[in-house]
Amino acid sequence: AHSAPLTLASGEVVGWVGSVLDVTERQRVERLAARQQELLEASGRLVAMGEVASTLAHELNQPLGALSGFATGLLNRVRERRITLDEIVPVVERMERMADKAGRVIQRINAFARRQDMTRLPMALAPFVARVAHSVPLPEGVALELSLAAGDGPTVPADALLLENALHNLVLNAGEWAPRSGRTPARVRVSLVPGERQIGVCVADSGPGVPPEQRATVFDAFSSHKPGGMGMGLAICRSIAEAHHGRIELADSPDLLGAKFTLWLPLT
Structure with missing residues (x-):
């Protein structure tokens, strides 16, 4: 904005009109941006809640x-x-x-x-992942492999119940797909992958993988390729990852030859 001095009748310069307008406009834009972020977060929580409730x-x-x-x-x-x-x-x-x-x-x-803040508390990730993975009922003949950090491993701020829901869904989904390629033994591998200021919880399986034409919609609600599936599990995982300021990625597993889902979580 153009700045001009504000001068009294006496000739005294008391300020700069443009500078004041610049500050006021910046404050207005910052308030608007903060409000937009609040609405986005609220919308995201409501979407995630709807998916979880489903x-x-x-x-x-x-x-x-x-x-x-x-x-x-x-x-x-x-x-x-x-x-x-x-x-x-x-x-x-x-x-x-x-x-x-x-x-x-x-x-x-x-x-x-109700848009209440999640209870994100410091949590030792390795024992948590091991406990959740072992609690998932896998089909008969599907082997569970864990590749976790020694001891407690890294600590992440997380809502334990929501994160358990996401990890449970990923391992359950991997267990259901693992035997469908016909490769034996059918396997599900859960591992921790270090990243820059983040840690990835990786769930890979020996199944047929996700075809390229389905990858764009695999995290969408009501998009299921399992008989009788509602298509909500991966949508819930994505919502929970984003609620933790993280993300979830899909790739091919180079060794198990099936799908590999990685849930990335910030370390701070």
Whole structure:
């Protein structure tokens, strides 16, 4: 903007009109940019929440199904008087843990929907990835291989429940595709890949890979190439990665010959 001195009738120069206008305009643009960023983040959270909610029944099916099975078995043994008090306690404790986990998943989704900040806390990545990968039920005959850092490995700021959801989806998806190439043994490999100020969680499989014509839409919601699939798992993974200021990439696995998904997370 053109700057001109502001002069009183007495001839005293008291300021520069252009400079004041420059500062005011810059402040207005900065406020507008901050508001736009806030709206984008809110929109992103709502999209991610919608995607997570779409698969809520599927994600909670395992713990709720297990709860129902434990309750039915326990009730039958109690009615038939085939169980002691000492045997009851561990069963009820396990049911309590499953119910608690299901409840915390729902709480995190509710917080996501209300635009509350995620609980991003420092987390040792290697033991977390190992625990989640081992908890995923892979099809019979599919081998899980881990290639993680020694000890706790790098620490990342993360929302543990949301990140667990993303990693669980990636490993589950890899396990379903791994046997479909006919190569034996069918394998899923989970590894950590160092990057510049970031760390990648890589999930590769021995499946047929993703054809080039499908790569542009593989992360889109409702884009599924699995029989009966809703096409939400990878969309959720992408949303969770972006909520952590990270990203997710798809490539070919040079050694397993299938697909390789890498979830990149900033170290700070």
